[in-house]
Amino acid sequence: MTPEVVLEVHEVSKTFGRVRAVDALSFSVARGTITGLLGRNGAGKTTTLRMINGIFLPDAGAIDVFGTADAAAVRDRIGYLPEERGLYRKMRVMDQLLFLAEIKGHRPAAVKGRAEAWLKRFDLWDKRSGKLEELSKGNQQKVQLIGALLHDPELVILDEPMSGLDPVNVVLVRSILKELKAEGRTILLSTHMMGEAEKMVDDIVLIHEGKAVLAGELEQVKSSFGSNTVHLTFEGDGAFLAGVPGVAAARVDTNVAELRLAPGSDAQALLAAAVGRLRISHFEIAAPSLEEIFIERVGAGAGAKAAEEVAV
């Protein structure tokens, strides 16, 4: 059974002056999934999300949400968290939330209870009658998130949802997103934090310079990169690892390394070389991490290559 497509972006382009922000971009999002729109700063993520929300019109191409191209008809079923704070600074938190629900077609009285529940869950209950500008950046982000969810949307579009949140809140938001997914809602989020994306998304769309360079189910994408990457956790100075024979590419950080093996080379030889000089606590041969894929595809110098092979 093919999953129902909630959002379909087809050959969409958008140009600002001489900058081609989005270039013949196509992808689709299935109901009940979390899709990550990944890319570097300026890749065209935000522009794409704005077009989906009917804020910008595409220069070319079509966007269908819930099977229609009429953004006005479906906007009440979408929840949107913009990249930058989109709230009135001088307005009180509760008033603000009720206003946001009201412009999505809900009577304030009807959503008040739900707003209270959300505020409690996000630990903002005692701030409900404070003005927004009195809140910290992270708390403002949480208010914004409640605003995107309060009207019970079927499709939730989040532009950098974790920005400004501390680790505790990141975990909280992640679990909330998983709950929303379990309820059958569809989530499209953009991020450039690969580690975060890897923990929760089902599908990815990696865009670079306005084009999709990689798209599909996360696990499939990863395995398509083969199982020839060694993930190493250790104590000691691992700088030499990049020079070990058989290592085609290496990223060595403090106490962790991700080493891609050249075809035909032996992981055991690498392990033997490492054991002599480092205390190894973890050794795994697996698919490359999303971060590694990201850097290989869209990192410095990858532009030309990515432009040639528009995958999907």
Added chain:
Amino acid sequence: MSKAIAVLKREYLEVVRKKMFIIMTLIFPFLMAALMFVPTLLAVKGIQGKRVAVVDGTGKLQAAFGEREPTPAEQPASRAGKELSKRAESQPGVRALPLKTDYVPAAGDVKAAAQPFLERLRENDGDKRDRLDGVLVIPSDAFTNTDAKLLYYSRAVSDLMTEERLANAVNRALSRERLAGRGIDAAEADRLLKRLELEGVKVSKSGEEKKGGELSFLVGFIFAALLLFPTMIHGQEVMRGIVLEKTERVVEILISSMRSFDLLSGKVMGLALVGLTQIGAWLAMGALMAAYTGGAALVAGVNVFQAIDLRVIPWFFVFFLLGYLTFVCIYAVGGAISNSEKEAQQFMGPIMMVAMVPWMLAFPILQNPESTLATVLSLVPVFTPITMFMRVIVSEPPMWQIAASVALSIVTVIAFFWMTAKIFRVGILSYGKRPSPAELWRWLKVA
């Protein structure tokens, strides 16, 4: 529509809850009253304290000067009071000047007699008792020479009010003396010299006649101010609000949730309601004040209510709304095409200048409500609401002109609203980039 109402509620509550709004609403009438009356008061007060030396070369005019101080009842305290005192002064027998005069008869050499006083005027500082504000010299040939001139020396030649009063007093005294010279006694002279008062009476088609022209002029002025000031204050508020929504990116949420038409109409209606609230409060306060001071004025014999035709009140609301909405929409365009408050500020000056035009021309319009200037200005879009209202207050413009003014205003408001909605949609999200004409055209078709 319900979304527009949500925006309306938000905009209205945001402005009305502001301390600035509450303070402005409460003190503006007093501020206005102060602006109108304080200069008059000061001018009157300025005369009262004045001390003038009158050097009389004829030596026969003592009766006219300096016998008594003005009683408090004669001191005008307001414009209405001035009206009263003007009437009072023209009554025979009451000829007291609200000035202190030192009368010096100087038959012979007037110049020599005046010299010490001129010295005192020149040295005039410090000692209060010796202070002198002016010296009036009546030449000795005042009775015989028709070309003779009264000379008034003072440190400020701009004191027209004092000069006028002195000249009146001297001429009156001269006339009395001339008549006395022909054997006519003082009482008879007063009868002969009696000046009649002129009273303005406004006629209207309905046949009704109305007295108190000066006051209706004043009323026109006050109402024009009432019409204009909310526009000035809240129009800028619209512009600032829109720019703020842009810089704070709230606009993304708004635009992704509703049509820009709903957003704009909610905003404009919300602010119209704000304006009506304020105007309503002011009118209520004005009515209270009028009821209070009106009682006092009634005792004094002036009927303030005569000047206000209650039939103009509905017109007031009609023209207020039309004028207000016109400028709210103009300001909204300014906000939509600006990317920062600084940029928006550049639009404020010119828009305000345009809004001020009828106000700056209020004097000629109120004085000659049927003039070509008033008629033309009252039929030019943007200027029409305030100008036509001023005309309605002081005269009775032809009905077709009023209708044309209202129709023109409505068309103007709709045109500006439509334009604003379109520009709004394009301009509001052009972060730092001006939309290209092609883009603008595409939005015009879609929005």
